[in-house]
Amino acid sequence: MPVFVRRNGEMVDKVTGLPMLSAEDRAKPVAVPYIMSDIPEYRSPIDGRVIGSRNQRRDDLKRHGCVEYEPSISPTKGKIRNKAFAAKRGLKVSEEYL
Structure with a gap:
């Protein structure tokens, strides 16, 4: 089984130096891992x-x-609706909650 390494920004076979190609299209380089x-x-x-x-x-x-903060799990989708909270922090209440 070939071992691939990154050389000059390209994934190549460690022994032969040939580029890593996808199984479907041998002319098309395969997607490489993102670090x-x-x-x-x-x-x-x-x-x-x-x-x-x-x-x-x-x-x-x-x-x-x-x-982790995710707007989709917030009932207000990250918008501010509490006037006291907004005033204390110098923020504005979202238009739809005025």
Whole structure:
């Protein structure tokens, strides 16, 4: 079984140097894996611990019973409707809640 490595921005066979091609179309290069860099270090707004990786972020959210913000799970879809909340923070109430 061939082993593929990245050389000059292209996935190639480690031994032969031939480009990695898709099974359906041998002339078309296959999609390569995307490597996502880690997140910058920050302090947790919940307990002040330093968070320096995606794994630490997941653990921090889980430890405190939190979830990643997703507008679709918000009943107001991220819009502000509470006048006191908005006034205290210098924000505006969304038009549909005036």
